[in-house]
Amino acid sequence: MTIHPSFFPRLSLIHGKIDWLVNIHLSCSDAQQSGDIGAFEVAPKLEELHLDGMHPETIIRFPVTNLVSFSDEREFAREKLTPEYLNVVKSAPKLRSFSYHDYSIQNPMSTPPPFPRVMARSLLELSASSPSFLRSLELPSLKEFTLTTAYDADIGEVVIKCPVGALGALHEMLLWSQCSRTQLHLVDAVLDNNLANIIRLIPSSQGFVIDFYEWVDGYDPIMQSLVTQLSNVSLVNGSFQHWMVPNLQKLGVNLFDLYHPRVSFINSAFVDMARTMDGGGTTDLDESATNALKSLRDEGLALDLNPENEDPMFRLYY
Structure with a gap:
């Protein structure tokens, strides 16, 4: 899924409603503005999370209990x-x-x-x-x-x-x-x-x-x-x-x-x-x-x- 940062707040609508979610591939189309994402923090079956093009300051919260594969490519986030x-x-x-x-x-x-x-x-x-x-x-x-x-x-x-x-x-x-x-x-x-x-x-x-x-x-x-x-x-x-x-x-x-x-x-x-x-x-x-x-x-x-x-x-x- 490719998403513009202006739509990040709308992701909160799925918070707590994605117990079935196993794989997430999230790409940001324009990382001019930051915004933390907590929509995926209640996803107990999550095994794969792949992020691309996020703003350097954006933090995405997610569960790690069943996480098998993770990737994140973005501009330099200064540690x-x-x-x-x-x-x-x-x-x-x-x-x-x-x-x-x-x-x-x-x-x-x-x-x-x-x-x-x-x-x-x-x-x-x-x-x-x-x-x-x-x-x-x-x-x-x-x-x-x-x-x-x-x-x-x-x-x-x-x-x-x-x-x-x-x-x-x-x-x-x-x-x-x-x-x-x-x-x-x-x-x-x-x-x-x-x-x-x-x-x-x-x-x-x-x-x-x-x-x-x-x-x-x-x-x-x-x-x-x-x-x-x-x-x-x-x-x-x-x-x-x-x-x-x-x-x-x-x-x-x-x-x-x-x-x-x-x-x-x-x-x-x-x-x-x-x-x-x-x-x-x-x-x-x-x-x-x-x-x-x-x-x-x-x-x-x-x-x-x-x-x-x-x-x-x-x-x-x-």
């Missing part, structure tokens, strides 16, 4: 919602999936005070980018995590990177959670030395994907270091295993909308890493490296390279 949503994560005993994205302000200048850490043993999937929110979570059962601001690149929106401290906050969350099997998907994270440390905390993970809609030259040494570490193998019970993430089955590196960038981490070391994983590599490679990549096609490598396009894209999967 007003962080304690509210930490309480949802803590109090919802059946919660499996939680997604909270606030966008439009990439890196707020002020640092919010820390919030008390909460634990949620039921949560399996999480998507967020707020450093203060991530630092306050302990999720021992987490299986899938996506770090993103959730802007829509497909409709030409300006790239909104994750906050500068997001990787550090993710590292802290994983350190507390001890969820070694978590699959990671990073979208326009501002890379720093926490990247490799994060990967070390998930040695049993089967999937790691990183997307760049905007490339920064300073990312090259960080990615080169990660490639080197992912290439390391050790002898275990007579066979070689990758030391860093031995169970990794999917590695994705996606570079979109790159206007003639120099991507130095795609080199012979990258090819060596790909070869050890039965998957691999990209641009500015010598003939032997290129042939090595081609030889891996039959072993599961999918390589899409379009260097003549004004909007080239490189995608690596294995």
Whole structure:
């Protein structure tokens, strides 16, 4: 349901009359004005609540007893919602999936005070980018995590990177959670030395994907270091295993909308890493490296390279 904020007061008419309601998908068509919504606070069977385009100051009250899936995408709310949503994560005993994205302000200048850490043993999937929110979570059962601001690149929106401290906050969350099997998907994270440390905390993970809609030259040494570490193998019970993430089955590196960038981490070391994983590599490679990549096609490598396009894209999967 898409609704204009001017109709929010009318929602009060359904208060206490929706005992049967299980799923709510509410989209706001014009978030110029705020207005708290209490129409759904008496909905004992509510399992899914998905919000889109709400005003940053709008708070929606809802029950969490049977809540399984929740998402909220709105403009930056200046941490007003962080304690509210930490309480949802803590109090919802059946919660499996939680997604909270606030966008439009990439890196707020002020640092919010820390919030008390909460634990949620039921949560399996999480998507967020707020450093203060991530630092306050302990999720021992987490299986899938996506770090993103959730802007829509497909409709030409300006790239909104994750906050500068997001990787550090993710590292802290994983350190507390001890969820070694978590699959990671990073979208326009501002890379720093926490990247490799994060990967070390998930040695049993089967999937790691990183997307760049905007490339920064300073990312090259960080990615080169990660490639080197992912290439390391050790002898275990007579066979070689990758030391860093031995169970990794999917590695994705996606570079979109790159206007003639120099991507130095795609080199012979990258090819060596790909070869050890039965998957691999990209641009500015010598003939032997290129042939090595081609030889891996039959072993599961999918390589899409379009260097003549004004909007080239490189995608690596294995």
